[in-house]
Amino acid sequence: MVVVIGIVGGALGFGAGWLGRLVLGAVRRGVVAPRLWCEMAVAVLWAVVAVRVATGMPWWWAGVPLLLGWVGVLLAVCDVRAYRLPDVLTLPAYPVALVFIAVAALHRPGVWAGAAGGLLLFGGVYAVVRLISPAALGPGDVKLAGVLGLVVGAVAVGAVLAVVVAAALFTLLMASWRGRGAVPHGPAALLPAWLVTAFAPWV
Incomplete structure (x- = not known):
């Protein structure tokens, strides 16, 4: 049953990724994403969330990692x-995240x-960091960062520090691997933030 739920979640994620690729190519300052990049990435993330729900993640929290998985792939x-x-x-991720957090707050005080x-x-x-070194971020x-702070902080404020540190380390590793040139920081922050929301230790 868990496998079936994961497959369904992956299929829905594939469709959401396809739609996201179209959105990414149509919005102002978007990009043309290579075929199947968005589809496969969102499919994997949504399949994981579906399995997590089937194995104990509260339904009232599932919208958070689903949202972050979808918009995170597009941003990355x-x-x-x-x-x-x-x-x-x-910017639209703020009100949507707030809605999901409001739903979670009905079930978990704090x-x-x-x-x-x-x-x-x-x-x-x-x-x-932006004020001190505009070239860094x-x-x-x-x-x-504000959106990620909302959803990660809802799990635990301490987890925010862990994500900040992980994002900095991932960016440094990527910079050392690539050598010269700009390094995108968004994926380095999005991945650990999604992991926190997808594997939140809710009882």
Whole structure:
């Protein structure tokens, strides 16, 4: 049964990724994504979430990793292809994330406090780095950090620090591997944030 649920989740994710690829090519400052990049990536992430729901993840939380998986793939592809995180994707993620957090708050007290703390911590750290060294982070990274802070902080404020550190390490590793040239930071922040939301230790 779990396998079937995972396959269904993957199929739905493939469709969502296909739609996302179309959106990415149509929105302002979007990019033309290679065929199947978005489809396969979202399919894998949504299949994992489906399996997690089948094995104990509360239904009221599933929307968070599904959202982050979908928009995260689109943003990661855009950042890798064009070194930018467009507002048309990052800004609408705020109200949608807030809706999902509101649903979670009905079932788990303290979620709002964690989300607010995460927003201030993640967004604040990135804003300070941006002010000190504008070349280190783009404005899109700062806007994305606020969304990631909301959803990761809803799990645990301490997890926000772990994601910030992981994102910095991933970016440094990528920079050392690539050598010279710009390095997209979005994927390095999105992956650990999604892992936290997908494997949140909800009882």
